[in-house]
Each structure stands twice: as C-alpha cells, then as structure tokens.
Amino acid sequence: MAKVFIYPATSLILSDLVARFGHKPLGAALGIRERIQTAGVDSPPLQITPEEPKRGLKYAAVEVPSGVRGRMAIYGPLIEEAEAAIIVNDADLAFGCMGCARTNELILFTLRQSGIPILELDYPGDEEEGVRFVAAVRKFLDGLPEEVEA
Amino acid sequence: MSRKVRIAQLSCGSEYSGVQNEIYRAAEAVDAEVFFPDIALADVERAVDAFGLDVRSADLKLMIGRGMALVEGKVDADAVFIGTCFRCAEAAIVRNELRRYIHENSRLPVVSYSFTERTTAGTLLTRMEALTTIARRRALLAREAQTGITMGIDSGSSTTKAAVMKDNEIIGTGWLPTTEVIKSAEGVVAQALEMAGLVREDIQAIGTTGYGRFLVGRHFGADLVQEELTVNSKGAVYLADHQRGASTVIDIGGMDNKAISVIDGIPGTFTMGGICAGASGRFLEMTAKRLGVDITELGPLAMKGLSKNVPMNSYCIVFGTQSLVNALAAGSSREDVAAAACHSVAEQVFEQQLQEIDIKEPVIMVGGTSLIEGLVHAMGDLLQVKVVVPPHSQYIGAVGSALLASGFIEGE
Numbered sequence: 426m427a428k429v430f431i432y433p434a435t436s437l438i439l440s441d442l443v444a445r446f447g448h449k450p451l452g453a454a455l456g457i458r459e460r461i462q463t464a465g466v467d468s469p470p471l472q473i474t475p476e477e478p479k480r481g482l483k484y485a486a487v488e489v490p491s492g493v494r495g496r497m498a499i500y501g502p503l504i505e506e507a508e509a510a511i512i513v514n515d516a517d518l519a520f521g522c523m524g525c526a527r528t529n530e531l532i533l534f535t536l537r538q539s540g541i542p543i544l545e546l547d548y549p550g551d552e553e554e555g556v557r558f559v560a561a562v563r564k565f566l567d568g569l570p571e572e573v574e575a
Numbered sequence: 576m577s578r579k580v581r582i583a584q585l586s587c588g589s590e591y592s593g594v595q596n597e598i599y600r601a602a603e604a605v606d607a608e609v610f611f612p613d614i615a616l617a618d619v620e621r622a623v624d625a626f627g628l629d630v631r632s633a634d635l636k637l638m639i640g641r642g643m644a645l646v647e648g649k650v651d652a653d654a655v656f657i658g659t660c661f662r663c664a665e666a667a668i669v670r671n672e673l674r675r676y677i678h679e680n681s682r683l684p685v686v687s688y689s690f691t692e693r694t695t696a697g698t699l700l701t702r703m704e705a706l707t708t709i710a711r712r713r714a715l716l717a718r719e720a721q722t723g724i725t726m727g728i729d730s731g732s733s734t735t736k737a738a739v740m741k742d743n744e745i746i747g748t749g750w751l752p753t754t755e756v757i758k759s760a761e762g763v764v765a766q767a768l769e770m771a772g773l774v775r776e777d778i779q780a781i782g783t784t785g786y787g788r789f790l791v792g793r794h795f796g797a798d799l800v801q802e803e804l805t806v807n808s809k810g811a812v813y814l815a816d817h818q819r820g821a822s823t824v825i826d827i828g829g830m831d832n833k834a835i836s837v838i839d840g841i842p843g844t845f846t847m848g849g850i851c852a853g854a855s856g857r858f859l860e861m862t863a864k865r866l867g868v869d870i871t872e873l874g875p876l877a878m879k880g881l882s883k884n885v886p887m888n889s890y891c892i893v894f895g896t897q898s899l900v901n902a903l904a905a906g907s908s909r910e911d912v913a914a915a916a917c918h919s920v921a922e923q924v925f926e927q928q929l930q931e932i933d934i935k936e937p938v939i940m941v942g943g944t945s946l947i948e949g950l951v952h953a954m955g956d957l958l959q960v961k962v963v964v965p966p967h968s969q970y971i972g973a974v975g976s977a978l979l980a981s982g983f984i985e986g987e
Contacts, residue, residue: 460613460614460615460616461611461613461614461616461619461637462611462613463611464584464586464589464590464595464611464634465586465587465588465589465590465591465633465634465637466633466634466637467633467634468590469590469591472596473590473591473592473593473595474593475592475593475594475692475693476593477591477593477692478591478592478593478691478692479692488662489662490588490592490660490661490662490663490666491588491591491592491593491594491660491661491690491691491692492587492588492589492591492592492659492660492663493588493591493660493663494591494692495588495590495591495592495593495692496591499591518616518619518620518633519616522633523633524587524588524591524632524633524634524637525587525588525591525632525633525634526630526631526632526633526635526665527632527663527665529631
C-alpha cells in the first residue's frame with residue numbers, strides 16, 4: 426500500500442478512488458458541500474492557529490502570504506510523506522478544490538520536484554472521458570508497489 | 576439589549592493565516608457577529624463571470640460571489656468586512672474592486688484589511704467598532720448641528736484635546752501632550768472650561784473618542800464613547816461645512832493614520848494604517864527634534880524647501896530618519912530636509928492608505944498634523960487637488976464628539 430497525495434486535496438472522490446484501489450490517500454478530509462457557509466471553499470476541519478503560518482516558513486519564505494504558509498504547514502508534511510501523487514487539473518469546484526491558487530502552484534511544483542511517481546490528468550468533461558479518467562487512475566495505482574521500501 | 580450587528584465577512588486566507596478567531600473576537604467585543612454569506616456553489620462561477628474579474632483562487636471567486644449576493648440583496652447584512660492576506664497581489668485586486676463595487680452599489684459600510692498571522696483582535700477592534708457604529712447610530716451620525724452645551728474629549732496617542740460647544744459654536748478648547756491619560760484629559764477639560772467661562776456642572780453631555788476613550792469616558796461619565804473613525808468624519812465635514820455629498824477625510828495621527836470616504840457625513844469605506852510609524856505624525860516629531868525646531872515650526876520650514884533635493888532611501892522611522900541625517904551631514908538645507916520628511920509621510924499614506932478608498936473632493940485633512948503646512952502641501956501635490964484644512968482641524972475628534980454628544984441631551 427502506497428501513500429498517495431491527491432490534488433485537489435479536498436476531493437472525496439479522488440480519495441475514495443485511491444482507497445478503493447488499495448492505497449492510502451493523503452489529502453484533506455473535508456467534503457465540498459452544495460452550499461458554502463464557511464470562510465473558504467476548503468475551510469480546514471481543524472483550528473489553525475497563527476503558529477501554522479510560522480511552521481509554513483519551512484516551505485515558503487516570509488514574504489509569501491500567511492494563508493499560503495498556513496496551508497503549506499498542513500500539506501507540506503503530507504507531500505514529504507507521499508510516495509506517489511495524483512494531480513487533477515482544472516477540476517470542477519464540486520469535485521474538490523483548494524481556495525488559494527498560489528498555494529496550488531507551490532503544491533504542484535513541490536510534488537513535481539519530489540521525484541515520486543505522479544499521474545497528471547485533466548478533469549473529465551463528459552462520461553466517456555470520465556471512464557478513461559477512472560481507468561487511468563486504476564492503472565497508475567495498480568502499478569504502484571504494494572509495499573514501498575523505506 | 577440591542578440586536579447584534581451582522582457583519583458579512585468576505586475573505587481569503589483568514590483561517591489558514593490563523594486569524595479567524597481574532598476576527599470573531601474583535602466583532603464580539605463590539606457586540607457584533609461575523610457571518611459568511613450563504614451562497615450556492617453553483618452561483619460562484621456565474622457571479623465571477625458577471626463581475627468580470629477572472630481570478631484563479633477559488634476563495635477569491637467565493638468572495639466575489641458573496642459580494643454580489645450582498646449587493647443584490649440575496650443576503651442581509653449591516654456591514655461588510657473584506658480581508659485578504661497581506662502581500663497577495665491577486666487578493667489585493669479583488670479586495671479593492673469588491674470594496675469599490677459594494678460601496679458604489681449599496682449603502683453597506685465597508686472596511687477592508689490585509690492581514691498577516693500577527694493580526695490580533697486589538698488591531699481590528701476600532702475598525703469593527705466603526706462598522707457597528709455606522710450600522711447602529713446612523714440617525715445620530717446624521718446630526719448636522721450642535722445644540723445645548725456639550726463637551727468633547729479626544730484622548731489621542733500623542734495629544735489630548737477638548738472642545739466645549741454651545742449652540743453650534745466652539746467656545747472653549749484645550750490641548751496637551753498625552754502623558755497620563757486621565758491627568759492629560761483633566762488638564763484639557765480645565766483649559767477648555769476656563770476659555771468657555773463655564774464649570775463642569777454647566778455641561779449637559781460629554782462625548783469621548785481616541786485611544787483613551789473608554790478610560791476617559793468612564794472617568795467623566797461620558798454619554799457617548801465612540802471610535803475616532805466616525806467621530807472624525809463627522810467633525811471634518813462639520814468644520815469644513817460640507818455635510819452633504821461626498822468627501823474624503825485624511826487624518827494622519829501620532830500613531831496611525833486614517834483615510835475615510837465619507838457620504839453625507841457618514842463613512843462609507845475607510846482604512847486605518849497602524850503598522851508603520853514612518854507614516855505617522857511621530858516621524859515628523861522626530862524630524863523636528865533632529866532639526867532642533869518645535870513641531871509647529873516644521874510646516875513653515877518645509878514650505879521653504881524642496882523635497883526632491885533630499886534622497887530618501889526608506890519610509891522607515893529609523894532608516895528614513897537616517898536618510899535625513901545623512902542629507903544634513905552632506906550639506907542639505909534644513910528646509911529641504913523638513914520638506915523631504917513631509918513628502919515621505921504624505922507619499923506613504925498616499926501609497927498605502929489612499930489606494931484603498933476612492934478619493935472624492937473635497938479632500939479634508941484633519942488632526943494635529945494638518946497644521947503642518949508642508950505635509951498638507953505634499954499631500955495636495957500627490958493627489959493633485961487643493962486640500963482643505965478646516966478651522967480648529969486639530970480639535971476634530973473633540974468637536975465631533977461634542978457635536979454628536981448633543982444628540983444625547985435630547986435623548987436620542
């Protein structure tokens with residue numbers, strides 16, 4: 426079972442796909458609801474304190490906005506832990522999304538720099554593409570080792 | 576107990592910056608509640624298309640959707656707080672355009688702020704208080720004439736001022752540097768009463784404002800204790816005799832500065848800077864001290880100089896002052912140095928505060944620094960307008976408080 430970072434990290438569908446095909450998804454355990462009454466589309470399930478943006482300094486310099494550093498304090502360690510990643514580009518808001526485009530750029534760059542196996546897909550636009558999307562995810566996950574050597 | 580004022584929060588990054596609790600705390604302190612306008616996910620993209628600002632961050636799209644829902648009346652609110660991360664360019668564009676859109680298309684008071692993880696409830700308190708004042712006291716803020724005998728006390732960070740008013744006339748004033756808050760207030764009250772030829776018992780209502788407003792308000796049993804954003808707006812348009820229509824009020828204080836877009840004497844949008852002392856009256860005080868002149872002499876001195884003759888490497892109160900000292904050592908005239916200091920403060924306020932509000936004439940400068948002629952001149956140059964400095968502009972908070980306090984004589 427490999428640890429697979431998912432992007433968007435809030436996507437329950439992607440999280441479910443990874444778990445279904447026998448691996449451990451690394452992402453935010455928060456669903457996107459039909460209505461949004463929280464501060465952001467990816468409001469954190471845990472209470473973030475001003476300490477998080479400071480911890481985020483490990484991943485981004487002090488001139489980077491505090492919201493980016495706060496997010497990186499959550500996602501940075503997950504990326505370090507990840508053994509593989511699935512990236513879905515241009516996903517629909519309802520599929521799962523992250524609130525800050527600058528953080529997204531940094532997460533994707535960090536993933537690509539990490540050297541782990543990555544599957545990058547565009548968000549499917551119709552059913553046919555959806556079927557191909559799921560097949561590609563399955564093929565990628567099947568190709569990951571059951572046990573990753575430390 | 577009055578109904579809580581409902582402040583709609585439009586923000587990006589407040590939770591991940593760890594400051595959401597601080598926003599809640601600031602609102603609670605002024606008996607307001609912050610809420611996030613409930614909006615359907617499906618409406619977000621539609622709103623972004625309609626607004627026409629193509630941003631990439633989903634939370635900024637959400638801000639636009641929520642802002643449009645407020646303007647269209649789909650969500651009820653009394654006021655709007657717009658907050659985004661400091662140093663985020665994409666967010667700054669949205670914050671500014673949304674602020675302008677809401678201001679132009681609704682009567683909702685708006686304050687915008689860019690936060691860091693260091694933002695605290697204390698920093699936000701005056702802004703939240705002003706939002707709730709505008710929502711709660713619209714009728715009081717509409718008052719255009721002072722009646723009876725009232726007194727206003729402005730307990731500022733640098734100076735304490737008092738004004739006694741009778742039947743719409745200022746009949747007594749007092750001014751002292753703020754040392755011990757109560758002692759300074761007692762001093763200015765005594766001065767103002769003496770000038771007015773009155774005693775404390777003659778005063779029918781008292782209003783307080785400024786940093787020490789709560790303490791001074793309790794001490795004098797004030798009828799009105801109100802933050803300086805709304806009080807100074809009111810005082811400015813009253814003294815400038817421009818109570819109707821649009822105006823812009825600039826108040827560069829001893830510790831912070833305020834820029835307020837006013838309509839009919841009530842703030843519509845406002846910003847308050849307090850991060851850098853280089854953009855405050857303190858910088859000018861330090862310059863005056865270094866030049867060996869009284870602060871009252873700095874303005875006339877600056878008027879005789881040319882700011883461009885002195886290279887300023889920084890707005891900072893430490894490094895900026897160093898530039899001034901270097902210039903003096905290199906042979907620059909005291910006049911040029913005084914002008915450069917005024918230009919530096921004006922330019923920083925122009926760049927950091929005045930970009931967050933819409934400048935509409937008349938531009939009224941108030942507060943003690945408005946007496947520094949060189950500063951007013953520098954601000955006028957930057958804005959390309961003739962800046963109005965009304966009579967008694969240094970007593971703006973005290974006069975505004977006395978004016979509004981008269982509403983309490985009649986039981987308003």
